[in-house]
Amino acid sequence: MNRRKFITQSGLIASAAFLPGSLMSFTKWNEKEDTEFFDVIIVGGSYSGLSAALALGRSLRKVLIIDNKEPCNRFAPYSHNFITQDGEVPSSISEKSRKQILKYETVFYHHDTVLETEKSKDLFIIRTKEGKKATCNKLLFATGLKDIMPDIQGFAECWGVSVLHCPYCHGYEVRNEATGILGNSNLAFHYAQLVSNLTDRLTIFTNGKEEFTDEQKKILQYNDIQIVEEKITALEHTEGKLKCLHMGNQTSFPLTALYARPAFEQHCKIPIQLGCKTNEQGLLILDNSQQTNISGVYACGDNSAFRSVAVAVSTGSKAGAAINASLAIEKFNFL
Numbered sequence: 001m002n003r004r005k006f007i008t009q010s011g012l013i014a015s016a017a018f019l020p021g022s023l024m025s026f027t028k029w030n031e032k033e034d035t036e037f038f039d040v041i042i043v044g045g046s047y048s049g050l051s052a053a054l055a056l057g058r059s060l061r062k063v064l065i066i067d068n069k070e071p072c073n074r075f076a077p078y079s080h081n082f083i084t085q086d087g088e089v090p091s092s093i094s095e096k097s098r099k100q101i102l103k104y105e106t107v108f109y110h111h112d113t114v115l116e117t118e119k120s121k122d123l124f125i126i127r128t129k130e131g132k133k134a135t136c137n138k139l140l141f142a143t144g145l146k147d148i149m150p151d152i153q154g155f156a157e158c159w160g161v162s163v164l165h166c167p168y169c170h171g172y173e174v175r176n177e178a179t180g181i182l183g184n185s186n187l188a189f190h191y192a193q194l195v196s197n198l199t200d201r202l203t204i205f206t207n208g209k210e211e212f213t214d215e216q217k218k219i220l221q222y223n224d225i226q227i228v229e230e231k232i233t234a235l236e237h238t239e240g241k242l243k244c245l246h247m248g249n250q251t252s253f254p255l256t257a258l259y260a261r262p263a264f265e266q267h268c269k270i271p272i273q274l275g276c277k278t279n280e281q282g283l284l285i286l287d288n289s290q291q292t293n294i295s296g297v298y299a300c301g302d303n304s305a306f307r308s309v310a311v312a313v314s315t316g317s318k319a320g321a322a323i324n325a326s327l328a329i330e331k332f333n334f335l
């Protein structure tokens with residue numbers, strides 16, 4: 001054993017000595033493996049987590065991906081606006097990349113839910129729903145966001161099919177169709193600016209008193225966009241395909257698509273429990289290397305960035321490279 005290997009391994013044993021007794025008995029993750037220490041554990045194995053794992057696997061890092069397979073776009077039949085995968089079924093994009101990534105012998109994938117993590121000295125210990133435990137040097141949260149459906153009949157069933165969050169992802173497919181925007185003030189106005197490029201059959205539903213500025217109202221009127229303040233009672237649909245909006249005053253509006261941005265929360269609360277800071281929107285705050293304010297804890301994808309597959313893949317790749325560089329520098333510069 002050379003000096004560097006000896007120092008690294010003794011450091012690991014010394015660090016482990018500080019762990020609580022119950023956490024010392026690690027269960028096996030994979031038949032091929034007989035140790036439960038990983039360079040990196042990635043919580044979340046969708047687009048951003050898999051992208052990070054690819055960069056790390058290609059750098060010979062021992063990586064464990066733990067994922068419970070609930071990506072936010074699982075309600076959408078097709079995914080668009082990501083080169084080479086335009087129009088693909090969302091799960092087939094991640095399935096294809098999972099297969100490619102698991103060819104790297106140092107990358108492991110486990111279907112499970114991470115329930116808690118603990119920082120002990122410079123290591124992180126994770127525990128899962130299945131009762132497994134593992135430790136790692138660096139922890140990456142690629143855990144995404146959870147959309148909270150409003151209490152409007154039919155909304156959840158149409159979400160991702162004909163109730164759409166993003167004109168870039170799904171707007172082309174419903175171009176020129178009768179389209180609604182569910183929203184108010186600046187959000188609805190910005191949607192109107194973007195969507196009016198895709199259809200001129202556009203109505204804004206504020207679902208209560210409108211809150212536009214006088215200038216915004218003038219511009220909306222100039223663009224022939226009606227504002228409807230009546231409360232929405234239900235979305236009528238067939239298998240998620242919107243037919244019309246029913247309003248409280250017994251009127252209804254035939255529509256093919258409705259843009260909406262429901263409230264959201266972090267899909268996984270563990271980063272916040274660890275002390276990671278969030279901005280006013282509830283997204284994790286990161287530095288230029290995708291690291292949170294907690295040393296060794298990184299994040300990528302929707303939990304901290306603009307929501308799109310391309311951005312998730314980009315930030316995942318950046319996180320993978322930054323974590324690898326950090327591990328490499330820590331080892332290389334060790335005197």
Ligand SMILES: Cc1cc2nc3c(=O)[nH]c(=O)nc-3n(C[C@H](O)[C@H](O)[C@H](O)COP(=O)(O)OP(=O)(O)OC[C@H]3O[C@@H](n4cnc5c(N)ncnc54)[C@H](O)[C@@H]3O)c2cc1C
Pocket residue numbers: 043044045046047048049066067068069070071072073074075076078079080081082112113114115142143144145147159160165169170267268300301302303306307308309310312
């Ligand atoms: C309805 C809908 C349609 C969309 N359509 C498009 C589109 O057409 N084109 C496009 O570019 N973008 C689209 N998006 C946005 C895109 O889906 C997201 O930007 C992308 O999925 C983000 O990837 P991610 O890896 O950050 O998070 P996600 O894909 O949400 O994945 C997070 C993963 O982490 C897992 N996870 C969370 N917590 C834990 C835990 N504690 N333990 C284990 N696993 C955990 C989840 O189960 C999930 O598998 C759409 C979004 C929605 C909501």
